Amino acid sequence: MSELKIQCPKCSNEIELTEQLAGPMVADLQASFNAELAARDAKAADALAAAHAQAKTAAQAETAAEQAALHDRVKAQDEKLREAQAAQAAALKREQELKDKEAEMELTLQKMLAQERPALAEKLAREADEKAALKMAEQAQVMEGMKRQIEALKQKSEQGSMQTQGEAAEIVLEETLAAAFPIDAFVPVAKGVSGADVRQNVTGPNGVAGSILWESKRTKNWTAGWLAKLRDDQRTSGCEIAVITSQALPDGVESFGMVDGIWVCAPRYAVPLASSLRQGLIDVAGAKGRAMGQETKMEMIYDYLTGTQFKQRVDAIVERFEDMQDNLRKERVFIERQWALRAKQIDLVIASTVGMHGDLQGIAGRSMPEIESVETLLIGKDA
Structure with missing residues (x-):
């Protein structure tokens, strides 16, 4: 053990601390320290218990507050739910009332239409007849105008003096x-x-x-x-x-x-x-x-x-000639019909092509380039 010295509080002399002298003192100090430590531990334990109890009380109070707040929120939500359910019920009621009114109006309208259908059908038929009559009158006017134009063109094409026409007939x-x-x-x-x-x-x-x-x-x-x-x-x-x-x-x-x-x-x-x-x-x-x-x-x-014999001979010749003329006329009618059919088909192709070109021009606007072949088709058709 290291050599230790202590000073006497009364005489101020230094006293060498030996093992025999220090042992009791150390024991007393140890006991005093252990007692003080035990007291401190007890006090800490009491303080910890008090703190735990206080914390528990605070937690319980906080839990109670939270439960109260939760209860209030649940109550408020229940109130809102009841209000929403009431509003939904009212909306469903209004919707059903509207449906009932619509059904009632539909039924009323059907009844009104059923009552007015004969008069309406008669009115529509009368209007259709009037429109048809008007259209026929318009067509008749158009046809009459076309006839007048054709007659005028025919007269124009047959212009010339009767003497000139007669001379032409003589030459023929x-x-x-x-x-x-x-x-x-x-x-x-x-x-x-x-x-x-x-x-x-x-x-x-x-x-x-x-x-x-x-x-x-x-x-x-x-x-x-x-x-x-x-x-x-x-x-x-x-x-x-x-x-x-x-x-x-x-x-x-x-x-x-x-x-x-x-x-x-x-x-x-x-x-x-x-x-x-x-x-x-x-x-x-x-x-x-x-x-x-x-x-x-x-x-x-x-x-x-x-006499009759000579006339019959002439009749036979003329009949054969008429047969030849009739065959020729039939051939001409067939050829003209074929020509008209093909001309109509060509006109339809030209009209479709020109219509497609017009549609593209309407979509593309000025950016659509001019197609000379389409213009040529138009010129050829007009000619």
Whole structure:
């Protein structure tokens, strides 16, 4: 043990602290320290117990406060829930009332419609009839306007003097007959000279067998005075036969026929009629050469030319010609129908293309470039 010294409080002398001397003192100090430590531990334990009790009391108070606050919140939420449930019930009630009112209104409306349906149907039918009548009237007006325009265009296209039209008809008649009978001689009547239009000198085996005097008419109405004038022209010219070709025919004549000693025919029957008439002249001329002076045979031939047999022969020729004309007309109608169908298809394609181009222009605006081919289609269609 280290050498320790202590000072006496009374005499201030230093006393060496030995083991024998320090032992009791240390024991006393140890006991005093242990007692003080035990007292301190007890006091700390008491303080800890008091603090724990206080904390427990505070926690209990806080828990009670929290429970009270929670109870208040639950109560408030219950109150709000009851209010929400009441509001929902009221809303459901109002919704049901609205549905009931709507159902009632629907039923009332259906009843009203059921009551007014006959009157409404009658009104609609009357309005539809009025609209249809108005549309028909408008269409009739449009058609009438189109007819007037067509008539005006037709009159415009047929402009020109009657003299010019007559001369054109004469030329057509002369060229048609000359092409059909190239061996005959055709002598047109000079302008300004009274008479018919064309004289056909029929050439037979022994020369000129006779003559046919042709008069061409191009008017809308038949005039009976033409017959008397052509008879005078026939006597003046010395022709054996006289024929009037006209678009307008007298009553009772549909294709050709003899009226007061003058043959009358439509222009398209001129060639077959001329073929029959010129053959009759050739037959008569041959009979004259074989039986010169035999009046009886001449009378027989005249009876033949003016009788039923000759007319039947002409009818047969004309019927065959009509069959040919009918076949030609059917072919023309078929070709025109095909042409019109294809033209309509082309127009539809052009219209669809132009419509698509217009739609794209409406979407793209000015940024859409011009397509020259579409413009070409439009120009070609308008042309």
